[in-house]
Amino acid sequence: MTPRARLAVLLSGRGSNLLALQAAIERGELSAEIVLVVSNEPEAPGLARARELGLPAVAIPHQGAGGRAAHEAQVLAALEEARTEWVCLAGYMRLLSAEFVGRYPQRILNIHPSLLPAFPGLEPQRQALEHGVRLSGCTVHLVDAGLDSGPIVDQRSVPVLAGDQPSDLARRILEQEHQLYAAALRRLLAEEWKVEGRRLVFGPDVEGQSPAARGPRRNSTEGG
Numbered sequence: 001m002t003p004r005a006r007l008a009v010l011l012s013g014r015g016s017n018l019l020a021l022q023a024a025i026e027r028g029e030l031s032a033e034i035v036l037v038v039s040n041e042p043e044a045p046g047l048a049r050a051r052e053l054g055l056p057a058v059a060i061p062h063q064g065a066g067g068r069a070a071h072e073a074q075v076l077a078a079l080e081e082a083r084t085e086w087v088c089l090a091g092y093m094r095l096l097s098a099e100f101v102g103r104y105p106q107r108i109l110n111i112h113p114s115l116l117p118a119f120p121g122l123e124p125q126r127q128a129l130e131h132g133v134r135l136s137g138c139t140v141h142l143v144d145a146g147l148d149s150g151p152i153v154d155q156r157s158v159p160v161l162a163g164d165q166p167s168d169l170a171r172r173i174l175e176q177e178h179q180l181y182a183a184a185l186r187r188l189l190a191e192e193w194k195v196e197g198r199r200l201v202f203g204p205d206v207e208g209q210s211p212a213a214r215g216p217r218r219n220s221t222e223g224g
């Protein structure tokens with residue numbers, strides 16, 4: 001049996017995506033276990049919710065940590081201690097450095113409440129409404145050192161309705177986020193895939209061979 005993927009979830013706030021991931025695991029939809037929840041905000045409701053679920057959860061405050069590199073070193077030490085394989089950002093309000101990302105190449109995911117590359121950064125629902133788009137949605141993507149900029153794993157669209165306030169659109173998008181995050185991760189864990197430039201491509205990398213002829217599943221990564 002394939003061992004369950006060891007996930008760490010990094011958050012700064014409410015934690016509803018953490019709960020959705022854990023619920024998907026408990027329903028048997030995701031062959032994974034959450035081995036650590038980290039928040040840079042000690043008072044984040046998501047941290048309390050993680051503890052209520054019995055998940056290992058730690059606050060690693062960025063304030064007073066002695067700068068970004070020192071804070072990231074603390075977070076990385078905690079991730080390594082927990083033998084983390086995948087890092088899921090779920091409302092984590094810190095940009096990760098290239099050094100941090102390089103420690104988990106193509107194994108850090110983020111969920112963002114817009115159809116990227118439209119409306120990266122803060123308040124994407126407000127940005128979408130102000131721009132006048134008719135559709136928005138959510139995106140799960142691999143994380144690089146840019147802002148909401150890594151290769152896209154999957155997206156769901158959500159209509160913008162007349163009279164929507166940012167909170168209305170956010171609520172409608174969040175319902176989709178809760179399904180999309182687990183579904184995207186499930187696919188990454190179950191299927192072969194590789195990154196070609198900006199594109200994440202699912203499917204075998206050896207054309208014309210049956211799955212049996214290709215041997216066991218492996219995820220290819222650029223350069224290794």
Ligand code: GRF
Pocket residue numbers: 011013014015016017018046090091092111112113174177
């Ligand atoms: C979500 O909308 C997510 O897309 C964004 O931050 C929000 C986090 O919500 N990155 P929650 O803390 O998971 O409820």
